[in-house]
Amino acid sequence: MVSSTYARRTASAAKPFILRPSERGELSTIIIRSQNSIPSTQPQQIPLQKSLKTDQNASVVNDALKAFDDMLQLQTQPPISSFNTLLGTVAKSKRYRDLFIMFDRMAEVDLLPDYIGMHILLNCYCDLKRVGLGFAVVGGIIKRGYKPNIVTFTSLIKGLCLEDKLGDALSLLRKIIGFGFRPNVKTWGTLVNGLCRSGNAKVALRLHEEMRNGTVGFDLKFDPNLIYYSCLIDGLCKEGLVEKGKELFLEMEGRGISADVVAYGALINGLCRIGDWERGRDLFFQMMDRGIRPNVVTFNMLIDALCKEGKTDEASGLLDFMIRRGEKPDSIIFNTLIDGYCLERRIGDARKLFVSMRDEGHERDVASYNVLINGYCKCGRSDEAMSLFKEMLCNKYKPTVITFNTLLTGLFQKGKVKDAQELYSSIKDYDLTPDSATYSILLDGFCKNDCLEEAIEFFQTLEKSGYKPNSLTCNCLLDGLCKAGKLDLASELFGRFSEMELAPSAYTYSIMINGFCKGGQLEKANNLFLEMEKKGCAPDVATFNTLMRGFCDNNDADKVVELLHLMAERSFVPDSYTAAIVVDLLSKDQSYLKYLELIPSFSDKGEEMRTR
């Protein structure tokens, strides 16, 4: 190992520590007084500083920053490990902007970070989704004569996962295993988390099972812990595989690992999301019986679940209960409840809570505004949504892409195409970049407001700018073209999917099938239905419904019945659209009454699905 170089400078070379607005867009700066100004013990805060009021770690971090500033000015420099401790504290609080300033300050006095310090920097880049810079740091680590270890690679794997480079993460893992590195439980946890967050919980589960069963194909010390299991359980639950999650939960406890509030939360949230509020509540009580104290996050899951069920008053009661238990509500809880009122179209109550937040000293954040703006938009009150937007700007809240996407949706819904276009062009003025959702909203908005030309033109501009539209964005235009009867243009765009390296989804096919059906080209619709299966894209209930609706409207009842049989064969659960088609079919021709027998077989399956 190479020892770190300390070149010392006089204490006066170090500047007072001035923190700039951090990554999270905090509104002001704080100044930590340097020794030679006022010898105060407390860091001075300018009142505008928002995050610090709510951030419990803020004082710890501020103390660390002050100590760091002091240490840089000492005549006898403390050991590098002391700097590392402070770097580690700030890194843990995710105050990356401050962390970079610390590294800058160190560089100013020629104090090179050592092995640990470089890993803190590496991990920081990975968290910021700048894994390329992370690799550069690794290059620096090697250049300095250090050897990367499993910590180095775990950080890189996380960075790759965060940038959605799952394939690269996996091949890096394979490579280091080949080099003889031994991934540990944190490495596996990182990978499992990465897989789950990118919608690959099933892959994570397979990996888990292979490791557990010893069939993974390489030498492995499998020693899962609570956090590892929590990642997996949460990932499975988020993909709706709650029963698998429960199994893993039991497997974990079977290994003597007791669940904590997070592990329980994963399951409770999973159950709530699939609408199994009863079992979610039971689990909540079970958790409390075991002496595990629910916290704000747990309560938020339940409050959100109640809100989504339309039981906002009960949700509000639960919030009171939480407060009585001594948990301090945070902005997320309030935002959830405000959203609940909005969902119920109780915009007055939503506004009241929004106002009372400020009056009672609870910090609002940009999401509070976004939620309420969405509420107004959903109620068709886009003017009030826009005034709220202006109000948030006046109050120095920085809008996000979500703010714009919400407003754009609201404006298009009210047919205010010009306003929407204007708002869209203003996005860049806020240092924001539209995302794929913005593009979809624009395309969809143009199409639904009879501005097909604008939609086509916008799409072309996007492509010319080098942007690669994703399939969801293409679907918007595709749907617009189909609904406008421009089947030739739609077919052309559909035909370009592979050239654009996009895979049509079941939804894409449904759009095209619907287009052909409405255009009276039933055969083409049917061929597309057959084609999608050949290409490995499984139709879903909506695809069946679309095609059946086409045949039904075309009075081809036999074909509808054939498709109904096919659905039943494949254990599809029919929905209300399916039901409407069947009803239509029967009203057209009583002789199809005999096919009613299909319905009980469906509903049995539906029941089975629900109770499983």
Next chain:
DNA sequence: ATAGGGTTAG
């Protein structure tokens, strides 16, 4: 002194 977990808004 460096790597891994849960909640809201489109």
